[in-house]
Amino acid sequence: MRKILTGGCCCGSVAYTLEDQFSSFYFCHCEQCRKMTGSAHASNLFTSPENITWLHGQDQLKRYDDPVRSFTQVFCTACGSALPYQSKSGKSLVVPAGSLNDEPSKKVDARIFCSEQTAWHRAGLNSPEFDKFPG
Numbered sequence: 001m002r003k004i005l006t007g008g009c010c011c012g013s014v015a016y017t018l019e020d021q022f023s024s025f026y027f028c029h030c031e032q033c034r035k036m037t038g039s040a041h042a043s044n045l046f047t048s049p050e051n052i053t054w055l056h057g058q059d060q061l062k063r064y065d066d067p068v069r070s071f072t073q074v075f076c077t078a079c080g081s082a083l084p085y086q087s088k089s090g091k092s093l094v095v096p097a098g099s100l101n102d103e104p105s106k107k108v109d110a111r112i113f114c115s116e117q118t119a120w121h122r123a124g125l126n127s128p129e130f131d132k133f134p135g
């Protein structure tokens with residue numbers, strides 16, 4: 001039996017399920033991923049386009065395809081959360097790992113575009129850890 005994972009956006013408008021079956025998992029430090037996520041890197045899992053069942057909210061999705069470079073963002077129009085999308089080639093489904101409610105069994109294969117990794121992120125990996133706001 002294959003494990004089923006659930007996922008969705010932050011506001012609950014959009015929800016999906018998929019099988020815990022991924023071909024790759026990358027942290028991408030490129031500038032586009034940084035802008036798109038507003039964070040240090042994108043965390044993207046790759047699977048087959050058929051491997052998703054939208055439970056609700058598919059009509060809330062908005063897609064942005066960059067006209068020049070090959071990157072895409074799909075997000076909930078209510079809350080802005082990143083959600084899975086079919087790559088432009090149609091060959092794979094890109095799943096932002098943070099949109100999952102569950103832990104995928106796939107481990108991260110590689111960190112890519114590391115030449116574009118920010119200095120603040122490199123330094124921040126060595127900062128003290130807290131379970132809530134320090135103070």
Ligand SMILES: [Zn+2]
Nearest residue numbers: 009011076079
């Ligand atoms: Zn939402």
Ligand SMILES: [Zn+2]
Nearest residue numbers: 028029030033
């Ligand atoms: Zn990237």
